[in-house]
Amino acid sequence: MDKNGDFRFLKACRGEPVDRTPVWFMRQAGRYMKPYRDLKAKYSFLEMCKTPELATEVTLQPLGVMDVDAAIIFADILLPLEPMGTGLEFSAGDGPVIPRPVRSRKDVEQLRLVNSEEQLGFLGDSIRMVRSELAGRAPLIGFSGAPFTLSSYMVEGGKSRDFATTKLMMYEAPETWNLLMDKVCTVLIDYLKMQVMAGAQALQIFDSWVGCLGPGDYEEYILPHTRRVIDGLKGLGVPVINFSTGTSSMLGLIHQAGGDVLGFDWRVHLDEAWKQVGFNQPVQGNLDPIVLMAPLPVVKRRVHDVLRRAAGRPGHIFNLGHGILQHTPVDHVKAVVDMVHEYTHG
């Protein structure tokens, strides 16, 4: 909160000047924190997502120990898949598994649309509980996977190296692909609106795997759908952060897809990426998450490098280029928050 009673994170999302650069971290609630691991020993990941008391506890864990400028609700990017009918499981170490992958026109036709308030209502409950616990200390971010990332998980059935099955659906059966994306987008808009209705003050869509595509594919098969979701969230009064990785060769297209804020990964210098999309476009990023595990003098040099490239322009939110990794020292994460606030305290 700045001295005028507004959140510096939300001001930066609007491109307004702030007293310090706001900072939060993707996956700031997670395995690198001992209280999280203690809970995880007792409950499965999905149990934690679906139990508002647990999700609330986890969401607030980082805010108890560091001065981050936003909370992000504890959830998974793939939660909408389960009520759509594909199933969703998490195997230890192997990440998400989709038991009934979507491969044919018939599979896509059988996917169900979702009433998020009813079928994913636990997330609304978590958001309401977190907002109540936060009592105005920090703004709360809701989120989901982006249309491509959700659809590719459904088609591949889990993580993939080359996304061959997904790309071949685009190339061989574009109408099936578009129907899939259409259904996913409809669900996503409903799901993200539900999060705002419950109290989310900003939204982020994670397009974690869209960087497997060339710019031609992105433009033809992804952009119209992602834009539809982002356009569909306008009028809710909350900023939408469009985050993607591996997309530094097509930032112009990402910009066309929209987003009040564009989130970059670490594969591009922040100033060069920002220049490409225009300095009046708020941006978020972009420290390599691995740097957090390096010795503190290295961390400091690299944090300062990102901030030097941001050059104090309004509309920068400091973050990593992807989520915090499991073996990251908590002290380093805390130190980065302070480094950002100290460097930008003007």
Add this chain to the structure above:
Amino acid sequence: MDKNGDFRFLKACRGEPVDRTPVWFMRQAGRYMKPYRDLKAKYSFLEMCKTPELATEVTLQPLGVMDVDAAIIFADILLPLEPMGTGLEFSAGDGPVIPRPVRSRKDVEQLRLVNSEEQLGFLGDSIRMVRSELAGRAPLIGFSGAPFTLSSYMVEGGKSRDFATTKLMMYEAPETWNLLMDKVCTVLIDYLKMQVMAGAQALQIFDSWVGCLGPGDYEEYILPHTRRVIDGLKGLGVPVINFSTGTSSMLGLIHQAGGDVLGFDWRVHLDEAWKQVGFNQPVQGNLDPIVLMAPLPVVKRRVHDVLRRAAGRPGHIFNLGHGILQHTPVDHVKAVVDMVHEYTHG
């Protein structure tokens, strides 16, 4: 071979005009071909690499069925690791495994330099045998992994998702990292020279994983070493192709590292990448390998798109943005060769 008795592939490497755009494919000898799979049922991958008769047979398999403009010697990008002392194994499905990964200063100090003629002489024998069999039908390309890709395999011990161990060696112990890269470069120069002495008419270095790095890391920890290798090969009279993936946000730095030809992946439009490095710089690429599995009309549209972006400028070699995948139909690969030659036949 063009009508003047010179190879159009080599002419394109020098930026000279050609009668048709030359085309070859990374991993054009491999599992997508039945004769390869038949051999693989009888011999291990490393046996095939190390037995000149087998390597020669495999190298020539694609040339027997399609009109590619170059052969590439059958080998693995990681072959130099074994004589350096880390070991090298291939597990079914999981890719390369390095039994004795390099983690400490002491590990790096114990790495051995290599006399390629003696310790990797089987590859020289294969190259001589292929040259003899080819009898001037097509030029032969030798290759290796690039310094980063070799070093990261040594440090990680196999494939990696985030390359945390490698990056942390750079950040925590840069002198250890530089010593490792220094040894790898010394071995690489010797190894690639040996290939030219044996008859390789062009060289390609594969930096398959360097796209995990941001441009700052590339510039500081990789570029000087890669440049040293490429500079060290000058004067051999053969072109060097510098191929990397995931590097579209730092093509300027890749260009600084050098290479008579720069190889791009599919994550960037060919014309935009080419413009960045200058149209007088020969380039290679860049169809998404998955496209080869699509229906032929889609393949044709995408091949033509790459060629349209190349715009008939001298110095374009058609290739994929990465290697041919296992389930690619041979007929589609053959068809692409013909599409390229037909489209560019002026």
